[in-house]
Structures are given as C-alpha cells and as structure tokens.
Amino acid sequence: MEEQNKARVKLIVALVIIFLVGVVGYKLYINSVENDFNDISTVEIERVGDHYTGQFHRPDCPLAKKILEPVIFEDGATAKENNKQAREEGYVPCKRCHPEKLK
Ligand SMILES: [Zn+2]
Secondary structure (H helix, E strand, C coil): CHHHHHHHHHHHHHHHHHHHHHHHHHHHHHHHHHHHHHHHHHHHHCEEEECCCCEEECCCCCCHHHCCCEEEECCCCCHHHHHHHHHHCCCEECCCCCCCCCC
16 A cells, blocks of 8 residues: 555656646747747848849848848838838849748
C-alpha cells in the first residue's frame, strides 16, 4: 500500500513538471513568434525607391539591396500608405517584388 502511494505521488509530481515545462515552452514559443511577426511587419511596411530606375521595392527585394542611393518611404503606418507616397513621388512598383501586392 505504502509503495503504491509513493508511486502515485511520483507520477503526479512528474505530470506537474511536464505540464509546467509545456506551459513555459509554449509561452516562450508564442513570444518568439509574436516578436518575429513584429519584426517582419515593421520591415514589411517600408518601401525603397530607386532614383535611377524610378521603381520602388519591398525592403527584402534583391534589387532593393543593390540600390546605391535608396529613397526610403517609411512615414506611413502601413505598406499601403508608403506605396501611395512612393506613387505620389513618381515611382512605379517593381515587377519583381510587387510591393503593392499583399503577401
Ligand atoms: Zn523589387
């Protein structure tokens, strides 16, 4: 009887530990996903204009990284506003990264 109770307590303690590790792990995972999302969204709304080609790009476009004198459109709170700003300054969207299409 005594042995059975000890085994039961050990099982309960093990389950509680597994549960706590799971909760902490889940919170860490959610946090990292949210942080990634925030990082992506701040980078995602910026648009990069190329004075020479007259095109504007997403910041992660391979062509945007080669621009010697980039014009950054980052005043708008959303990608749409920055697209509009780039358009108003005479830039056209890049045909490779399609900055006006939502990903
Ligand atoms: Zn591009």
